[in-house]
Amino acid sequence: MEVIKNAKMKNHSNMKIGGEAKELIFIEKKEELLEVLEEAKDFFIIGNGTNTLIKDGKIDKTFITLKRLNAIKLLENNRVYVEAGLDFSKFIEFMEKNNLSGLENLAGIPGSVGGLVYMNGGAYGTEIFDYIEEIEIIDNNNNLRKIKKENIKYSYRATEIKEKKWIIISVIFKLEKGFNKEKVKELINKRENNHPLDLPNLGSTFKNPEGYYSAKLIIEAGIQGHKIGGARISKKHPNFIVNEENAKYSDVIKLIEYVKNNVKSKTGIELEEEIIIIK
Incomplete structure (x- = not known):
C-alpha cells in the first residue's frame, strides 16, 4: 500500500481537473483495502479517472485507487x-x-x-x-x-x-x-476518428435517453461547439465536453447545466449525466 498526502487529483483525472485531496491511497491487496475502510470516513474509489469530474481547491476526502489490483x-x-x-x-x-x-x-x-x-x-x-x-x-x-x-x-x-x-x-x-x-480494429479506429481523444475529456457526458441519442439532441439544440471558460462542447462529438484551455471545475459544471437547459427547452427531454461528479 502506498499513501500520498495532499495529492493533486488533476494528475489522476482524464479531464485534468481537480484540487488537492487529503490523501490518495494505492491498494495492492484486497486485505489492505479492508484495513483502510475500517479507518476511512469520507472516501471515494477512483478507477482510471476516465469518467470522474473532481472539484477544484482543497478536498477533505480520501481517494482510494485499485489500479494495482490488476491480476x-x-x-x-x-x-x-x-x-x-x-x-x-x-x-x-x-x-x-x-x-x-x-x-x-x-x-x-x-x-x-x-x-x-x-x-x-x-x-x-x-x-x-x-x-x-x-x-x-x-x-x-x-x-x-x-x-x-x-x-x-x-x-x-x-x-x-x-x-x-x-x-x-x-x-x-x-x-x-x-x-x-477485425471488429476490435474497426471500433478502435472508429473511436479515434469520431471522438476528441486528443483533448482531456470524460467520455460520454450524458446518458442516452430511451429512444434518443444525447449527441443528436445536442446538435438539434444548436449548441455544439459552445464554450464556457476553458471547457467546450466538442465539435467532433457533441456528447463529449473537452478541456480546451485549462478549464476549471466550475466551467464544466456551467457547461453541463447549459446543455441540459437548452436541450430541455428545445426538445422537452431532460438529459442525465453519465459521468461521476465529486463536489
Whole structure:
C-alpha cells in the first residue's frame, strides 16, 4: 500500500481537473483495502479517472485507487478471473491472446474493468453485464462477498453496486471462443476518428435517453461547439465536453447545466449525466 498526502487529483483525472485531496491511497491487496475502510470516513474509489469530474481547491476526502489490483487469469470453460483495477484495454488484449470473444464491441472504451462493471458500461448493443458470471464486492458493512450475476439488479448504465456504493474487487467473466480481431480494429479506429481523444475529456457526458441519442439532441439544440471558460462542447462529438484551455471545475459544471437547459427547452427531454461528479 502506498499513501500520498495532499495529492493533486488533476494528475489522476482524464479531464485534468481537480484540487488537492487529503490523501490518495494505492491498494495492492484486497486485505489492505479492508484495513483502510475500517479507518476511512469520507472516501471515494477512483478507477482510471476516465469518467470522474473532481472539484477544484482543497478536498477533505480520501481517494482510494485499485489500479494495482490488476491480476487476470484464465479459468476452465472460457471463464476469466479479472481484478477490478485492470485497464480494460489489457482485458481485450488478454481475450485476443486466448482467442476469447464476447466483449469486442467495448474495445476502445477507456477505464478499468471495475469502473465499467460498476456502471454496466457498454457500446453497440453489448453491455459488460452480458458476460459476467460472478462479482466479488465489499458491501457497506465491510463484508467481502461473492455474488452471482442473477442476484444483482442492473439496467442501462446502472447497477445495484453503484446504487449501494459497494466496492468491486474482482469479476469472473464467462466468454466464448473466437476473438473478432477485425471488429476490435474497426471500433478502435472508429473511436479515434469520431471522438476528441486528443483533448482531456470524460467520455460520454450524458446518458442516452430511451429512444434518443444525447449527441443528436445536442446538435438539434444548436449548441455544439459552445464554450464556457476553458471547457467546450466538442465539435467532433457533441456528447463529449473537452478541456480546451485549462478549464476549471466550475466551467464544466456551467457547461453541463447549459446543455441540459437548452436541450430541455428545445426538445422537452431532460438529459442525465453519465459521468461521476465529486463536489
